[in-house]
Amino acid sequence: MSKKFGRVHVIVMDSAGIGEAPDANRFFNQKTPDTGSNTIGHISEKVGLEVPNFQKLGLGNITPLKTVAPTDSPKGYTTKLQEVSEGKDTMTGHWEIMGLDITNPFPVYPEGYPEELLVKIEEFSGRKVIREANKPYSGTAVIEDFGPRQMETGELIIYTSADPVLQIAAHEDVIPVDELMKICEYVRSITLVGSQWMVGRIIARPYVGTAGHFERTANRRDFALAPFGKTVLNYLDEAGFPVISVGKIHDIYDGQGINKDMGHNLNDMDGVDRMLKAMTLPDFNEGLLFVNLVDFDAKYGHRRNPEGYRDAIQDLDGRLPEIMEAMREDDLLMITADHGNDPTFVGTDHTREYIPLVTFSKSFKTPKPLPIGHFADISATIAENFGVQKGEIGESFLDELV
Ligand SMILES: O=P(O)(O)O[C@H]1O[C@H](CO)[C@@H](O)[C@H]1O
Numbered sequence: 001m002s003k004k005f006g007r008v009h010v011i012v013m014d015s016a017g018i019g020e021a022p023d024a025n026r027f028f029n030q031k032t033p034d035t036g037s038n039t040i041g042h043i044s045e046k047v048g049l050e051v052p053n054f055q056k057l058g059l060g061n062i063t064p065l066k067t068v069a070p071t072d073s074p075k076g077y078t079t080k081l082q083e084v085s086e087g088k089d090t091m092t093g094h095w096e097i098m099g100l101d102i103t104n105p106f107p108v109y110p111e112g113y114p115e116e117l118l119v120k121i122e123e124f125s126g127r128k129v130i131r132e133a134n135k136p137y138s139g140t141a142v143i144e145d146f147g148p149r150q151m152e153t154g155e156l157i158i159y160t161s162a163d164p165v166l167q168i169a170a171h172e173d174v175i176p177v178d179e180l181m182k183i184c185e186y187v188r189s190i191t192l193v194g195s196q197w198m199v200g201r202i203i204a205r206p207y208v209g210t211a212g213h214f215e216r217t218a219n220r221r222d223f224a225l226a227p228f229g230k231t232v233l234n235y236l237d238e239a240g241f242p243v244i245s246v247g248k249i250h251d252i253y254d255g256q257g258i259n260k261d262m263g264h265n266l267n268d269m270d271g272v273d274r275m276l277k278a279m280t281l282p283d284f285n286e287g288l289l290f291v292n293l294v295d296f297d298a299k300y301g302h303r304r305n306p307e308g309y310r311d312a313i314q315d316l317d318g319r320l321p322e323i324m325e326a327m328r329e330d331d332l333l334m335i336t337a338d339h340g341n342d343p344t345f346v347g348t349d350h351t352r353e354y355i356p357l358v359t360f361s362k363s364f365k366t367p368k369p370l371p372i373g374h375f376a377d378i379s380a381t382i383a384e385n386f387g388v389q390k391g392e393i394g395e396s397f398l399d400e401l402v
C-alpha cells in the first residue's frame with residue numbers, strides 16, 4: 001500500500017510550550033508551581049509576536065493568543081498535546097514524542113553532585129573541581145562567577161540545573177575542547193543506568209572570551225543515556241527508512257535509530273539551513289527528517305528573555321515559506337516542542353505545558369483544528385504512515401489528515 005506521506009519533517013522548537021498542562025501544579029520553578037505558565041501565550045501577550053506564516057497555518061487556533069488571530073481557513077491542522085511522562089526535560093519530552101512513557105523520572109541533584117563522584121572526576125582528569133559551583137546554576141551565571149578562577153587555576157566548573165544534567169563548563173583556551181569531551185565521556189561512563197549516580201545527560205559547555213564577556217560556543221555536546229526502550233526511530237530504521245537528524249536530535253537519542261546526522265547547529269537559523277539541505281539529499285525520498293532548534297530554550301527561555309524568544313520565533317516564521325517551498329506534494333511537516341520554558345515566569349527552569357502541533361502539507365484539502373492529544377501521537381502517526389510498529393504509547397491521527 002502506498003504511504004500517505006512520502007516524507008515527514010518534524011521540527012522541535014525546543015521549549016516552545018503553549019499553556020499550562022493540566023498537571024502543571026505538580027511541577028515547580030523554585031518553590032512556585034508551573035500553574036499559569038504559557039511560553040508562546042505570554043510572549044504574545046507581553047512583548048508582541050508577529051508571525052504571519054504561523055498565523056496562516058493556524059497557530060492562533062490552538063489557544064487564544066493576543067497578537068496571533070485565529071483563522072477560519074487555516075493552511076494546516078493544529079492542536080496542542082499533553083505530556084504523560086514524569087518529567088519536563090528535553091530527553092523526557094523527545095523520548096515521549098517518539099513513543100516512550102517515562103514513568104520513573106530521572107534523578108536530579110538539587111544539592112549538587114556527591115563528593116565521591118567529584119573525586120572520581122578529579123582522579124580521572126587530574127583537575128580539581130570547584131566545589132562552590134556544584135549546585136543548580138544558570139550556565140551563563142556560573143561562568144561569570146567562576147570563569148576568571150578557572151582561567152587562573154584550570155579547575156573544572158561542574159554544575160547542574162533542575163533538569164537531570166551534569167554540565168561541565170570549560171574555557172576553550174584553558175581546557176581544550178578535546179580534553180573536555182574526554183572528561184565528559186568518562187563521566188558519562190560512570191553515570192549510566194544502574195550506576196550509583198545515574199545522570200540523564202552529561203553536557204560539555206565550552207566557552208570563550210574574557211571576564212565579563214564570556215560566551216558559550218557551538219562546541220556544546222550532550223552525552224545522553226540511550227532511550228529506555230525502542231522508539232519509532234528504531235522501527236523506521238529497522239524497516240530501512242532514512243531517519244535523518246539535525247541539531248541536538250542525535251545526542252538526545254544517543255544516535256539510536258538514526259541513520260544519518262546533519263550535524264550540530266551553530267544556531268537555529270543554521271539548523272534551518274541544515275534542514276533545507278537534508279530535504280534535497282538525493283537518497284531522501286521517503287522517511288523522517290527530525291530537527292531540534294535549541295536556541296529558544298538555551299538562549300532565551302532559561303535566560304528569561306521574552307524579547308529574544310519572540311525574535312527567535314519570528315525568525316523561524318520568516319523561514320517557513322522556504323521550508324514549505326522545499327516540500328514535495330506529499331510531504332508532511334509537523335512543528336512542535338518538547339516542554340515549556342516561559343520566559344516571563346519565575347525561576348529559570350522549564351515549565352510543564354502543552355506543546356503546540358502545527359502541520360502543513362501541500363496535499364491538505366480542508367485543514368482544521370484537531371482534538372487535544374498527547375506527545376506520542378506524533379510518532380504513532382508517523383509509524384502508521386510508514387507501516388511500522390508504534391511506540392509504547394500514542395494514538396495516530398493520520399486518518400484526520402486529508
Ligand atoms: O543554564 P544552562 O547552562 O543554559 O542550562 C540549561 O541547559 C540545560 C540543558 O538544556 C538545561 O538543563 C538548563 O539548565
Ligand SMILES: [Mn+2]
Pocket residue numbers: 014015089090091297338339
Ligand atoms: Mn528541551
Ligand SMILES: [Mn+2]
Pocket residue numbers: 015090297298302350
Ligand atoms: Mn532547557
